[in-house]
Amino acid sequence: MQAxxxxxxxxxxxxxxxxxxxxxxxxxxDLKDAVARxxxxxxxxxxxxxVERTSEGSLVLRPQAPFG
Amino acid sequence: xxxxxxxxxxxxxxxxxxxxxxxxAPVKGLVVVKLGGMVYRLRAEPEDFxxxxxxxxxxxxxxxxxxxxxxxxxxxxxxxxxxxxxxxxKKIRGRTWLSLPYNLSDAAQRFKISKPFLVHxxxxxxxxxxxKVSYDGLNFWxxxxxxxxxxxxxxxxxxxLTRKQEEIKLKDLTREERMxxxxxxxxxxxxxxxxxERKIRDALKKGGAELSSYLEAEEEYVVKxxxxxxxxxxxxxxxxxxxxxxxxxxxxxxxLFDLTSIVGVMREHEER
Numbered sequence: 587m588q589a590x591x592x593x594x595x596x597x598x599x600x601x602x603x604x605x606x607x608x609x610x611x612x613x614x615x616d617l618k619d620a621v622a623r624x625x626x627x628x629x630x631x632x633x634x635x636x637v638e639r640t641s642e643g644s645l646v647l648r649p650q651a652p653f654g
Numbered sequence: 655x656x657x658x659x660x661x662x663x664x665x666x667x668x669x670x671x672x673x674x675x676x677x678x679a680p681v682k683g684l685v686v687v688k689l690g691g692m693v694y695r696l697r698a699e700p701e702d703f704x705x706x707x708x709x710x711x712x713x714x715x716x717x718x719x720x721x722x723x724x725x726x727x728x729x730x731x732x733x734x735x736x737x738x739x740x741x742x743x744k745k746i747r748g749r750t751w752l753s754l755p756y757n758l759s760d761a762a763q764r765f766k767i768s769k770p771f772l773v774h775x776x777x778x779x780x781x782x783x784x785x786k787v788s789y790d791g792l793n794f795w796x797x798x799x800x801x802x803x804x805x806x807x808x809x810x811x812x813x814x815l816t817r818k819q820e821e822i823k824l825k826d827l828t829r830e831e832r833m834x835x836x837x838x839x840x841x842x843x844x845x846x847x848x849x850x851e852r853k854i855r856d857a858l859k860k861g862g863a864e865l866s867s868y869l870e871a872e873e874e875y876v877v878k879x880x881x882x883x884x885x886x887x888x889x890x891x892x893x894x895x896x897x898x899x900x901x902x903x904x905x906x907x908x909x910l911f912d913l914t915s916i917v918g919v920m921r922e923h924e925e926r
Contacts, residue, residue, distance in 0.1 A: 589860060591861070593911060596910065598896075600860075638862075640862030642859055642862050646918055648915035651904060651911075651922055653903065653905070653923060653926070654903030654905040
């Protein structure tokens with residue numbers, strides 16, 4: 587079961603693809619749509635999140651880094 | 655001098671009779687039976703049975719539980735063995751508890767015990783409660799609750815433990831009760847420590863990184879971690895592992911990230 591970690595608006599959420607209702611390997615866009623539904627927010631609110639696929643097989647969604 | 659042939663014949667007879675008998679024994683997976691000086695280890699059926707049982711051998715390797723004995727039968731069994739008073743520490747699994755002798759000098763003299771030991775088939779009890787156990791030469795078995803223990807004292811010790819008080823303030827504690835308290839306090843601290851470490855390790859693992867070490871500050875953890883051979887140090891809030899300081903400039907928006915998501919941020923920073 588592939589783990590999904592979400593960092594959104596200063597909160598952390600842990601879920602997995604099954605809970606998000608996703609089968610197979612999702613595109614970034616499909617993943618964001620599912621995450622928006624999971625968090626009960628508008629898709630536009632998560633559209634800027636960065637999707638990372640780790641070597642451990644997890645998926646991490648996080649805000650863009652505001653490098654100074 | 656006894657002939658070997660006679661001994662073999664006698665053992666055969668005993669074994670034959672054994673298959674026709676029923677016997678009482680404490681069961682925790684295996685049942686140990688001594689027959690004519692020889693020790694037999696039998697597997698109990700059902701396999702998950704844990705408790706006192708009346709058993710019937712199926713063969714020399716298996717015995718079937720046919721009923722549970724009356725308390726007085728268990729009492730009659732245990733009274734054949736020496737008894738010891740002890741303090742319950744913590745449950746290990748099922749009905750097996752870790753215990754400390756109530757009188758260490760006596761336990762060292764009679765049973766060569768000077769540290770916590772396992773007691774099986776504990777019927778009732780909780781941390782710091784006193785019980786009596788019997789030793790059959792192989793295992794310690796629960797006999798009864800100790801009537802002499804003060805439940806009020808036990809309650810106070812538990813309260814102090816919940817508050818993780820280093821110095822227990824009860825005046826009338828024995829040396830062994832103080833040892834039991836210290837043991838449990840250390841056990842709880844270790845458990846807490848390993849739970850914290852697991853939380854940090856898991857958070858990093860989800861991000862694809864590996865924990866090197868961590869230090870604990872009042873409200874924060876200073877975490878040293880590795881990713882693709884590089885080592886990083888990140889300070890995070892204890893409560894939710896939100897980033898407090900990452901070692902790079904994030905325009906004062908560190909709290910946007912947690913220990914899992916900072917891994918990707920640091921990688922991105924390296925690639926810039």
